[in-house]
Amino acid sequence: MSVLSALTGSGGRDSVHAVSAPLSIDDMTVAYQRKPVLWDVDLDVPEGRLIGIVGPNGAGKSTLIKAVLDLVPKASGRVLIYGQPYKKQRGLVGYVPQRESVDWDFPTSALDVVTMGRYGKIGWFKPVTREHRDAAMHALEKVGMADYAHRQISQLSGGQQQRVFLARALVQDAKLYLMDEPFAAVDAATEKAIVDILRELRAAGKTALVVHHDLQTVPEYFDHVILINMRVVASGPTDTVFTRENLIKTYGGRLTLLDQAAEAMRRRA
Amino acid sequence: MLQELLQILTLQSHNTRVVVLGVTALGLAAGIIGSFMLLRKRALVGDALSHATYPGIGAAFMIMAAFGHDAKNLAGLLLGATIAGLLGVGSILAIRKFTRLKEDAALGIVLSTFFGLGVYFDGIIQNMSGPSAAGLSSFITGKTASMISSEAMTIALVGSGVAIVCVLLFKEFKMLCFDQDFASTQGWPVVLLDLLLMGLVTAVTIVGLQAVGLVLVIALLIIPAAAARFWTERLDAMMILAALIGAVSGYIGAALSAVFHNLPAGAVIVLTASALFLVSMFFGRARGVLRRMVDHYQLSRRVGSQHLLRAMFELTEDSNRPTATVEQLLEKRAWSRLMLARFLTVALRDGLVVESAKHQWRLTNEGLAEARRITRNHRLWEIYLMTHADVAANHVDRDADAIEHVLGRPMVEELEAALATQTEPNVPRSPHPM
Numbered sequence: 113m114s115v116l117s118a119l120t121g122s123g124g125r126d127s128v129h130a131v132s133a134p135l136s137i138d139d140m141t142v143a144y145q146r147k148p149v150l151w152d153v154d155l156d157v158p159e160g161r162l163i164g165i166v167g168p169n170g171a172g173k174s175t176l177i178k179a180v181l182d183l184v185p186k187a188s189g190r191v192l193i194y195g196q197p198y199k200k201q202r203g204l205v206g207y208v209p210q211r212e213s214v215d216w217d218f219p220t221s222a223l224d225v226v227t228m229g230r231y232g233k234i235g236w237f238k239p240v241t242r243e244h245r246d247a248a249m250h251a252l253e254k255v256g257m258a259d260y261a262h263r264q265i266s267q268l269s270g271g272q273q274q275r276v277f278l279a280r281a282l283v284q285d286a287k288l289y290l291m292d293e294p295f296a297a298v299d300a301a302t303e304k305a306i307v308d309i310l311r312e313l314r315a316a317g318k319t320a321l322v323v324h325h326d327l328q329t330v331p332e333y334f335d336h337v338i339l340i341n342m343r344v345v346a347s348g349p350t351d352t353v354f355t356r357e358n359l360i361k362t363y364g365g366r367l368t369l370l371d372q373a374a375e376a377m378r379r380r381a
Numbered sequence: 382m383l384q385e386l387l388q389i390l391t392l393q394s395h396n397t398r399v400v401v402l403g404v405t406a407l408g409l410a411a412g413i414i415g416s417f418m419l420l421r422k423r424a425l426v427g428d429a430l431s432h433a434t435y436p437g438i439g440a441a442f443m444i445m446a447a448f449g450h451d452a453k454n455l456a457g458l459l460l461g462a463t464i465a466g467l468l469g470v471g472s473i474l475a476i477r478k479f480t481r482l483k484e485d486a487a488l489g490i491v492l493s494t495f496f497g498l499g500v501y502f503d504g505i506i507q508n509m510s511g512p513s514a515a516g517l518s519s520f521i522t523g524k525t526a527s528m529i530s531s532e533a534m535t536i537a538l539v540g541s542g543v544a545i546v547c548v549l550l551f552k553e554f555k556m557l558c559f560d561q562d563f564a565s566t567q568g569w570p571v572v573l574l575d576l577l578l579m580g581l582v583t584a585v586t587i588v589g590l591q592a593v594g595l596v597l598v599i600a601l602l603i604i605p606a607a608a609a610r611f612w613t614e615r616l617d618a619m620m621i622l623a624a625l626i627g628a629v630s631g632y633i634g635a636a637l638s639a640v641f642h643n644l645p646a647g648a649v650i651v652l653t654a655s656a657l658f659l660v661s662m663f664f665g666r667a668r669g670v671l672r673r674m675v676d677h678y679q680l681s682r683r684v685g686s687q688h689l690l691r692a693m694f695e696l697t698e699d700s701n702r703p704t705a706t707v708e709q710l711l712e713k714r715a716w717s718r719l720m721l722a723r724f725l726t727v728a729l730r731d732g733l734v735v736e737s738a739k740h741q742w743r744l745t746n747e748g749l750a751e752a753r754r755i756t757r758n759h760r761l762w763e764i765y766l767m768t769h770a771d772v773a774a775n776h777v778d779r780d781a782d783a784i785e786h787v788l789g790r791p792m793v794e795e796l797e798a799a800l801a802t803q804t805e806p807n808v809p810r811s812p813h814p815m
Contacts (some may be wrong), residue, residue: 126544181566199568214560218618228556232567237549264614280563381445 128328132195132289134159134319135180140189142172142179148178149175151343153189159337160317162310164324164334164350168363171341173323174210175288181207193288200308202232206286208277210293222276223261226251229283244283251279252311256305271302278309289313289320296325307333330354385640393600396530401635403533404525404592404646406540408631408654411589411601412609412623413547414581416616419606420558421578424543425485426470428599429492431586433469434462435499437594438520453516455532462520469495470579478591523594525646528639532591539588544624554578555616592635593647600651601627612666626661630654658668682727687755688714688723690733693744694752707740 142150147180150172157163166172170360178184180191182198204215204242206229212250226248227240234244252258255275260268268276274294281289294306310333313320324330337354339345339362346358354377388394418424441461446452471492477489506514516524547554556564557574564572582602589598609622634650663670692713696705709720725742728734733748744752 170657178562181562183562183565196652201566202566205566207563209560209562213562218559219610219614219619220555220559221615228560228563231552231564232569234552236553240552284567379495 133157134194136192137180138190140179140191141177141187142184143164143187144184148187149315149342150179150340153344155338155344157321159319160314161319161335162314162333163319163321163336163338164330165321165338165340166324166327166330166341166362167222171362173340175341177292177321180290181205204287206281206284206289208281208289208291208294208301211270211277213275213294215376216268216273219266220261220265222257222265223248223252225265225276226279229280232284247283248279251282252276255279255309256301264313269299271298274298275302275305278306282309287318289318291320291322293323293325293375325331327359330375396638398529399537400528400639401531401632402487402527403536403540404631404635404650405628406537407585407589407592408605408627408629408650409479410543410627411585412543412605412625412627413620414585415576415602415606415627416620416623417547417554417558417578418582418602419610420616422604425488425599426473427582427586429473429488429603430466430470430583431590431595431598431614432492433495434466434546434587434590435496436502437461437463437465438517439499439502439506440465442514442517443502443509446509448646459587459590459699462590463583465495466583466586512797516785519594520590521594521596522593522645523590523591523597523647525635527641528591534594536588536815537591539584543585544583547620550574551617592631593650597651598648600654601630604651604654604658605630608654611669612659612667614667626654626657630657684727685720685724689728690744690748691756691759693742694732694749694756697744704737704741704743707742710742
């Protein structure tokens with residue numbers, strides 16, 4: 113494909129775009145000890161968009177991300193990142209795990225954690241150099257955490273910890289970002305900081321896939337939305353996909369949630 | 382005797398020198414690798430590993446005797462210990478993977494089963510005709526005093542090797558311990574790193590058997606690392622400190638047992654480490670008990686003093702009464718008389734309040750300025766919470782009380798900017814009925 117696009121120049125762009133989407137998932141099934149969590153997932157994620165992954169608890173939102181990253185084994189299916197298997201494209205993918213996935217009592221500073229985003233680039237045995245620490249510091253500035261760079265991480269608030277994780281993904285300098293509930297239990301300042309960063313990423317032509325739990329803010333934050341409940345219920349532009357019928361199919365008709373979502377759509381329109 | 386002690390502590394006899402150096406290196410390596418194990422929450426795996434070596438030693442002895450070899454060949458015994466130890470760890474992993482038992486149960490089962498098997502083998506060996514089994518039980522509690530220099534040299538070499546690998550792979554191990562999944566997404570072979578870490582622990586444990594014995598080797602892995610954690614919030618500093626504590630313990634234990642031949646080295650090593658642990662637990666600069674008590678005391682004093690000033694400010698704010706009575710203050714805050722008296726005494730000493738008449742207190746100019754500042758911060762917070770966080774108004778007061786004492790000046794300035802309140806340092810009205 114790359115040869116073809118080189119030959120055809122900019123004229124071949126559209127076809128290249130279609131083939132090497134940031135993320136394309138084919139017929140993926142994930143099971144934990146014979147209990148399927150995700151069934152037959154087919155997805156093509158468009159480039160340069162903010163995409164929300166929405167669904168009830170236990171719907172397999174986090175599992176989707178983890179399966180893409182080879183953190184949980186797939187029972188079947190194929191995942192391509194920009195047209196290649198993930199193993200060859202690690203450098204293009206940034207990851208923000210759930211905040212609870214690590215022990216924040218670890219003896220290390222915020223700056224240190226962010227620097228870990230560069231370890232892949234630094235390579236075996238080599239120590240962290242000035243250049244990498246500067247990059248980490250810059251990322252901390254971007255998320256408004258420069259003043260806390262040398263704090264031990266357990267002394268940070270939940271929102272601040274979340275911003276440290278975001279900064280760690282930013283120094284990866286990826287093209288596709290996968291974020292697992294970055295908005296979970298954060299303060300207003302952090303929520304705003306994350307939204308700003310997401311929009312900045314989009315402006316730079318990057319793609320972000322974000323597991324999200326708050327239906328009210330979906331239309332405001334995301335261009336595209338993927339509704340899942342063990343299978344993909346619907347996926348596409350928020351305007352067309354984030355509808356009452358689709359939400360009923362996803363959530364099984366819990367009306368309070370639906371009303372919130374409807375109100376959010378109205379406010380946006 | 383004193384001269385002998387000095388001679389040993391300064392390592393003047395060759396054999397003693399090698400033994401003491403070997404055990405010191407062991408302590409150093411155990412401190413370093415123990416730090417990683419502690420942070421990986423695998424500290425007790427070392428214990429299961431060391432107990433699981435016991436049947437391996439017995440089995441190796443019997444096999445070598447049966448084939449007519451020297452049944453007490455050290456390399457053979459240690460090989461048996463290693464195989465059994467790894468089998469033990471493998472059993473723990475298998476139990477966890479294939480059953481729903483938790484790690485602690487799996488550890489307990491494997492540890493006791495393997496050790497029981499070891500005791501059984503030992504019984505058989507004692508009743509065997511043929512090679513003497515004397516010395517086998519030294520693996521249980523160690524035999525530093527009778528160690529020969531080639532054995533000590535092996536310990537020193539393995540210890541230094543482990544330390545060097547840990548320094549080289551510091552960044553890799555750190556990442557593995559902090560966030561394994563993230564490391565994996567960057568392409569680090571986490572399973573391999575994990576196995577390597579386990580391998581290093583196994584190496585330290587196996588060579589440690591001779592020095593401190595299989596019952597106590599776990600102490601060298603856990604105690605120095607846990608002690609070091611009380612002093613620092615940085616991993617590199619923690620590792621250096623743990624290495625030092627381990628090395629000092631090893632040195633003192635080996636040296637003392639060389640002087641007093643009936644002092645078991647393993648016990649002295651562990652007791653030295655434990656003493657250092659106790660000191661660290663109480664006096665550790667970063668998170669020792671004393672430090673926590675001081676922090677808590679200072680916080681409760683600061684909170685109490687701020688509450689007092691705010692209560693006095695609010696009592697006098699709406700009236701022209703410049704004073705507040707003890708009764709009024711008690712009514713406003715859930716304080717005992719004793720507590721109120723203590724806060725007033727402190728405020729009096731700091732020149733913030735004066736007792737204008739019996740049981741009547743008044744804010745000084747300085748106290749008034751401070752009270753104004755505190756009350757203002759507090760109310761800014763309330764407004765912030767009410768406008769930004771959708772918190773019900775009757776909940777705000779308590780929330781704000783807890784938060785404001787934790788936040789410093791920069792945050793307050795940020796709040797002011799966010800709210801774009803009037804610039805004159807007035808105190809905005811409380812946003813809820815008082």
